[in-house]
Amino acid sequence: MKGRLFLSGGGNEKQTHSLDEIFMKDINTILYIPLAWPNGDYNSCLEWFTKLMAQHKKKEIEIEMLIDLTKEIELTKYDAIYIGGGNTFKLLKLIKDSNFGKKLINYYNAGGTIYGGSAGAIILGRDINIALICKDADVNKVKLKDTTGLSLIKNYDIQCHFEEDQIQEHIEYIKKTNRNIIAIPEVSALLKEDNSYKAIGLKPITIISLEETKEFAPGEKIQI
Numbered sequence: 001m002k003g004r005l006f007l008s009g010g011g012n013e014k015q016t017h018s019l020d021e022i023f024m025k026d027i028n029t030i031l032y033i034p035l036a037w038p039n040g041d042y043n044s045c046l047e048w049f050t051k052l053m054a055q056h057k058k059k060e061i062e063i064e065m066l067i068d069l070t071k072e073i074e075l076t077k078y079d080a081i082y083i084g085g086g087n088t089f090k091l092l093k094l095i096k097d098s099n100f101g102k103k104l105i106n107y108y109n110a111g112g113t114i115y116g117g118s119a120g121a122i123i124l125g126r127d128i129n130i131a132l133i134c135k136d137a138d139v140n141k142v143k144l145k146d147t148t149g150l151s152l153i154k155n156y157d158i159q160c161h162f163e164e165d166q167i168q169e170h171i172e173y174i175k176k177t178n179r180n181i182i183a184i185p186e187v188s189a190l191l192k193e194d195n196s197y198k199a200i201g202l203k204p205i206t207i208i209s210l211e212e213t214k215e216f217a218p219g220e221k222i223q224i
Contacts, residue, residue, distance in 0.1 A: 001111050002108060002109055002111065002195065003109075003110070003111045003112040003113050004113040004114070004191065004192065005108065005113075005114050005116070005124060005152060005153075005190070005193075006019065006022075006113070006114070006115040006116065006189050006190075006191055007116050007121035007153070007160075007182075007191075008115065008118065008121055008160070008184070008188075008189040009118070009121070009160045009184035009186045009187070009201075010118035010121075010136075010160045010186050011161075011187060013052050013055075015186050016117070016186075016189075018200075018201060018202065019187075019188070019189045019201050020053070020055075020056055021056050022200060023080070023113075023115050024056035024057060026079070027080045027113065028057075028061060028062060028079055029061070029063075029064075029079045029080075030053065030061065030062070030078060030079065030081070031065075031066055031075065031080070031082070032046065032049050032063055032064065032084070033065075033067075033069075033082065033083045034046065034049070034065065034084045035069070035084075035086075035090070035091055035094050036084055036085055036086030036091035036118075036119040036120060037086040038086050038090070042065065042067050045065075045084060046063070046065045049063065049084070050063055069095065069100040075103060075107040075112065079113060080113040080114070080115060081104065081113070081114050081115070082115045082117070082120075083114065083115065083117065083119075083120030083121075083123070084117050084119075085117045085118030085120060085160075086118070087119060087138050087141070087142075088118075088119040088123060088131040088138045089138055089140040089142050089144045089147075090141070092123050092149065095123065096144075104150060105152070118160045119131070119160075121158050121184065121189075121190075122149070122157075122159070122160060124149060124150050124152045124158060125150075125151070125152075125153050125157045125158035125182070126151050126153070126154075126155050126156055126157050126179055127147050127148055127149055128147045128149050128157075129157075130157040130158065130159050130181065133170070133173055134159070134161070134162075134163075134170075135161075136160075136161040152192075153182065153190075153224070154224055155179060156179065156180055156182045157173075157181050157182070158181075158182050158184065159183040160184055160186075161186055162183035162184055162185045162206065164206075166183075167208060167213055170183060170208045171213075174208065174209065174210055175210065180207065180208060180209040181209075182205065182224075183207075183208055184205050185201075185204075187202040188200065188203045188204070188205055188218065196221060197221065197222040197223075197224050198219070198220065198222060199216040199218050199219065199220050200218055200219070201218050203218070204216055204217050204218070207224070
């Protein structure tokens with residue numbers, strides 16, 4: 001039985017509070033992966049993340065940070081894996097160089113929960129070159145050539161920090177790549193559970209293709 005995927009559009013702790021509340025239900029042990037963070041200050045990331053998660057649990061949560069993806073670790077002992085935001089290309093390069101992507105996919109297929117925030121969500125899609133467009137665009141400083149993501153959301157690219165006035169830019173991207181887009185704003189997330197998809201949060205999620213652009217309100221099931 002496959003697990004759950006939370007793909008968050010990003011944002012600060014106030015913007016993601018309602019999403020994190022849903023994510024934290026029945027979660028007591030988390031493996032936290034902050035490797036997308038640009039400046040490498042992962043201890044500060046862990047401090048921030050620990051405070052963030054503590055808002056949603058009355059009892060103490062067990063959080064372990066992983067910054068060496070080559071380390072032998074049994075992922076199934078964690079209720080969830082949380083992959084934080086930052087530079088998408090840096091993150092995916094580290095995952096590819098260590099072959100950690102296969103471990104993540106196996107964990108999910110075995111019933112594990114994965115939360116991707118911004119860059120952590122984009123890598124779960126078909127290709128991360130989507131991160132090169134719009135005002136929150138990443139820079140491929142690590143010169144990653146193979147930009148194929150983990151492809152856990154069929155043939156869709158995942159866009160985060162989405163705003164309504166960016167639709168035409170995404171249509172031009174689809175014309176070049178022939179890949180449709182799931183566009184997620186900062187206060188919302190895509191939840192994949194039991195092989196079905198649902199929009200959660202405060203704003204609609206938008207599915208963009210050359211044929212149509214369709215919004216799905218929070219709480220609405222998404223046909224993918």
